[in-house]
Amino acid sequence: MHAHRFADAPFGPGFRRGRGRGAGGRGAEAPPPVERTEVAGWFAGRLSDDWFTGPVELTVDRDEITVVGTLPEPSAGDGDPAAARSGRIARFREETRGQRMAVADAAQERYGRSVAWGAVCGDTRELFTTLSVPVMTRLRQPERLVLDTLVDAGVARSRSEALAWAVRLVGQHADEWLTELRDAMASVEEVRARGPQVG
Known part of the structure; x- marks a missing residue:
């Protein structure tokens, strides 16, 4: 199902x-x-x-x-x-x-x-x-320390929750930039689709 x-x-x-x-x-x-x-x-x-x-x-x-x-x-x-x-x-x-x-x-x-x-x-x-x-990622110590700080401060209950919180925060504060980035990616995809088909 x-x-x-x-x-x-x-x-x-x-x-x-x-x-x-x-x-x-x-x-x-x-x-x-x-x-x-x-x-x-x-x-x-x-x-x-x-x-x-x-x-x-x-x-x-x-x-x-x-x-x-x-x-x-x-x-x-x-x-x-x-x-x-x-x-x-x-x-x-x-x-x-x-x-x-x-x-x-x-x-x-x-x-x-x-x-x-x-x-x-x-x-x-x-x-x-x-x-x-679930999204797997590898983080070096400075990035892990950021997550651990959020956990220790009670903002998140685990590193996984802290990472999700950080992603949401970036999404909220960088929305305009992310929108521009998605629009640029969409333009590239449209140009690629109009290109010659190989094979």
């Missing part, structure tokens, strides 16, 4: 060719790179027209495709608007589970990646279960 079966699963150009071995760079085991426009078009064709108010956000890496769509806001009446938005997301998750699983199965077969899902309603955003993928 696929991992996304229990994941109720602007296009993030997180795809790229795997290098080396190990998680995230598994050589022959890594799924092939994907064309951004091809994946976006495929999902646009497969998703029901009445699910979302516009195009979905797609984030793709070597392991997973995350699909996040925007839902129409409910009228809360005298009720709490935030609770109404959460309820709308919960209803979408329950009512579309079977259809989303079928789409996820087809996408996994086509792209070699699990599919996770999420929804946005107003200012409420919820991601359903997504993959947690």
Whole structure:
């Protein structure tokens, strides 16, 4: 059974060719790179027209495709608007589970990646279960000392958690630079795809 079966699963150009071995760079085991426009078009064709108010956000890496769509806001009446938005997301998750699983199965077969899902309603955003993928890395003493400091200070419970915390921190504070880097990588991939085919 696929991992996304229990994941109720602007296009993030997180795809790229795997290098080396190990998680995230598994050589022959890594799924092939994907064309951004091809994946976006495929999902646009497969998703029901009445699910979302516009195009979905797609984030793709070597392991997973995350699909996040925007839902129409409910009228809360005298009720709490935030609770109404959460309820709308919960209803979408329950009512579309079977259809989303079928789409996820087809996408996994086509792209070699699990599919996770999420929804946005107003200012409420919820991601359903997504993959947690172990990533092996070798760190020299100065880097290990950084992680140990975070553990000793109680910021993290382990080196693994400290590393995940550091990655999230970089993502938050270097978002603009990372976006530029992904855009540049996407441009390179598009130019490569238009090049002559060998073999």
